Amino acid sequence: MTESESPDFVAHSETARIGAEPEAYDLDEWSEEIAARLAEEEGIELTDEHLAILRFVREQYQAQGPMPAREMIAMLVEEYAPQGGKKYLYRLFPKGPVCQASKLAGLPVPPDAIDKSFGSVM
Template sequence: MTMSTTTRTLWVGDREIPVDPEGYIINLDDWSESFAQALADEEGLVLTDEHWDVICFIRSYYYRHQVQPQVRVMIKHFRNYWGPEKGNNHYLHDLFPRGGPQKQGNRLAGILRTKGEH
């Protein structure tokens, strides 16, 4: 794999994992729960069970559909799972304050940056 000059690394245990400048993983196979934890630490985010619910949902959805879930899909799922007081756009963005579930959530879930994302 050839890395561009804009690639940086994230230390995960004793491994260096290539990520882009925003923290999106370069190689999907490099993802692990330890990666998500290391990136969350770097971003100042304390992961709760609810964060892990969203991360696992994003990963599962991606591997079933080969595309990231849209926020409306996440809202529908988590409204059923958590109830309406937490299964909403505002709560999901509170959980992931650096870009919401589609940006920060995708980064932590080890999903590649979507086309058109800036």
């Protein structure tokens, strides 16, 4: 994809960096169209359920600022307990609701959201 095809998406795709400084993000650049493209890359077909969570995560970020992954998952589980809590969230975001919801919402992924003890050393 070239920059001329979708400049917002290309510029915004950098927002998926893990542990990036929160001030590096322009929350106004985000749109549901950008979220849909990012979701497609993640193998997710974005639904109204996903979008409701993305809007909620963005509202919380704007109100409270960045938060550790454990606080974010606790907040999400509490908010979406009637729908099934953690099971519901992982059904929608199978690679992790904190990482994927943050990425798709155009927010910095909390640095403690990924367990670096898994995988191989490069």
